Amino acid sequence: MKNNDLLSEGKAKHNGMLFVISGPSGVGKGTLCKAIVDLGGLKFSVSCTTRLPREGEIDGVDYRFLSLEEFNKKLDESLFLEHASVHGNMYGTLRSDVESVIESGRDIILEIDVQGAFQVKSKMDCISVFVLPPSLKELENRLRGRGTDSDEKIRLRLKNAEYEISLSGEFDYRIVNDFLSRTVFDLKNIIIDRRKFAAEGY
Helix, strand or coil, rough: CHHHHHHCCCCCCCCEEEEEEEECCCCHHHHHHHHHHHHCCCEECCCCCCCCCCCCCCECCCCEECCCCHHHHHHHHEEEEEEEECCEEEEEEEEEHHHHHCCCCCCEEECCHHHHHHHHHHHCCCCEEEEECCCCCHHHHHHHHHHHCHHHHHHHHHHHHHHHHHHHHHHCCEEECHHHHHHHHHHHHHHHHHHHHHCCCC
16 A cells, blocks of 8 residues: 555545644644655645744745734634634634635644634534643653753743643543654544544444
8 A cells, every 4th residue: 555545544425524633832743743644635734823934844834924914914804713822922724724625525634732722623523632742751852852942931831731731631532642653653543533434424
């Protein structure tokens, strides 16, 4: 089986499904989602943000990088499915991006923070997955390894992480991101199983 066919199993023949991937900052949500999208069969939803690009990030691929003025204009026009202020920056998902993919019969995966995930869950059907770190110490190591945050910001992110983890029971699934290959395997199986359920009318 070719790589781009790995997620074809159990593909539903009706409207697509929305998979919401959430978890604390630094847990590896972005890396996990990119690995799943690389397997084929899912569209990645590109969120909008007012934060500056990190090294290697591409506008329109990793995020849509907007000025605060541009973001607020879209917010005033009620164009966002969800939006949130996270660590001093605005993030949001355009409703049209998600709905157009679902209506075309394709599945879409959305990587967002916990605030945004709850907004999406309240507005449309989705399968929600919370990504946990192996431990808070390992999460701290990952945050420090990125080299993008001050000690103060890292402390804030860890404090927020504890609260977000306490909400993880509200999600449909919880997976631990210890080794990427194993986490990708777990998420892939969740997607395949949900497609089978949908195809069987559950």
